[in-house]
Amino acid sequence: MKVSIITGLLTLIICMVYSCQSEDQIEYMRYYTAGQDLYKTKCQNCHGAQGEGLAALIPPLTDSVYLKANNAKLACYVQNGLKLPILVKGKAFNGQMPPAGLSPIEIAQVLTYVKNSFGNQMGLYNVQQVGKDLGKCD
Amino acid sequence: MKFITLSALSLLLWSSCTFTDKSSTILPIYGSREPVTKTVNGKQVTDTLYQTIPDFKFVNQYGKTINRKSLDGSIYVADFFFTSCPSICPIMHRNMLQVYQTFKNSGNIKIISHSIDPSHDSVPVLKNYADKLGVTGNNWWFLQGQKEATYKLAESYLVAVQEDSKAPGGFVHAGYFILVDKQKQIRGTYDGTKPDEVDKLIADIKTLQNEPANMIAQ
Numbered sequence: 618m619k620v621s622i623i624t625g626l627l628t629l630i631i632c633m634v635y636s637c638q639s640e641d642q643i644e645y646m647r648y649y650t651a652g653q654d655l656y657k658t659k660c661q662n663c664h665g666a667q668g669e670g671l672a673a674l675i676p677p678l679t680d681s682v683y684l685k686a687n688n689a690k691l692a693c694y695v696q697n698g699l700k701l702p703i704l705v706k707g708k709a710f711n712g713q714m715p716p717a718g719l720s721p722i723e724i725a726q727v728l729t730y731v732k733n734s735f736g737n738q739m740g741l742y743n744v745q746q747v748g749k750d751l752g753k754c755d
Numbered sequence: 756m757k758f759i760t761l762s763a764l765s766l767l768l769w770s771s772c773t774f775t776d777k778s779s780t781i782l783p784i785y786g787s788r789e790p791v792t793k794t795v796n797g798k799q800v801t802d803t804l805y806q807t808i809p810d811f812k813f814v815n816q817y818g819k820t821i822n823r824k825s826l827d828g829s830i831y832v833a834d835f836f837f838t839s840c841p842s843i844c845p846i847m848h849r850n851m852l853q854v855y856q857t858f859k860n861s862g863n864i865k866i867i868s869h870s871i872d873p874s875h876d877s878v879p880v881l882k883n884y885a886d887k888l889g890v891t892g893n894n895w896w897f898l899q900g901q902k903e904a905t906y907k908l909a910e911s912y913l914v915a916v917q918e919d920s921k922a923p924g925g926f927v928h929a930g931y932f933i934l935v936d937k938q939k940q941i942r943g944t945y946d947g948t949k950p951d952e953v954d955k956l957i958a959d960i961k962t963l964q965n966e967p968a969n970m971i972a973q
Contacts, residue, residue, distance in 0.1 A: 663846075671845050671888070674887045
């Protein structure tokens with residue numbers, strides 16, 4: 618009797634701890650999976666299935682240093698497109714990126730995917746943060 | 756009895772193998788065809804005339820005039836694109852780069868990419884595009900000319916090209932790669948946005964390279 622109570626309690630504690638931990642994990646996975654689908658339809662044609670870009674025409678998405686340095690601007694680039702010349706992986710790119718036509722939640726999802734694929738590991742980028750970053754677009 | 760069934764089965768298997776093998780070594784000839792009746796040595800002979808790519812005159816990324824004759828003796832792949840294309844062109848040319856890399860050093864294979872937006876894609880714009888793609892030499896030409904002439908030529912390649920202000924970038928076009936043999940006959944069409952179809956194109960080019968000259972003449 619005593620043993621079964623202890624076992625039951627222990628199971629309950631383990632379950633609680635596990636669900637607490639995975640709450641963030643589940644949210645991250647939700648963003649990441651939705652972002653993966655959006656990436657395929659909105660970004661992959663140009664940036665490639667492996668984020669490899671296209672020669673000197675389209676920049677790759679594999680430059681973690683660039684992504685970290687421009688973290689707060691990425692949402693604006695996705696929303697409004699990009700015309701400025703940028704330096705990625707030591708190469709200058711001066712083409713134009715068209716606006717992606719995505720809502721803030723979709724921007725959060727697709728950027729969560731990009732920031733955690735192709736060798737990047739930057740964690741969840743949620744819609745609240747996207748809202749703040751979009752408020753600071755040029 | 757068992758032996759007969761088994762041998763019949765193996766025979767069937769063997770014949771099916773040789774059949775697929777044979778069909779893969781000869782590529783079909785596409786387009787319209789018409790019978791031509793000639794009199795040879797007093798006898799009536801009916802021959803088939805296959806559709807070929809008509810003459811054209813465009814300018815490449817080096818500012819040099821290119822026409823039908825410039826492709827004499829070459830197997831070539833044609834496509835239609837524009838440099839500011841936001842939809843399927845990047846993926847087409849990512850795949851076309853693979854074709855380019857594969858046959859860069861075999862002299863008789865060429866690629867010609869026709870711009871369907873010549874008012875934007877001037878010679879310097881095309882040169883810049885080629886440079887950034889890493890294309891040098893004369894294996895891959897980016898051509899521009901009169902818009903009407905390009906659109907009309909697209910029809911001979913069995914490709915639809917159209918201007919449409921509602922489409923992304925202002926044009927609708929299909930991302931097809933068209934394989935043309937030395938006789939200027941269409942031998943294959945491939946969806947340039949799909950890597951597996953581009954692999955097939957590369958295999959088919961190799962098949963064409965090995966095609967004996969007397970067979971093509973038929």
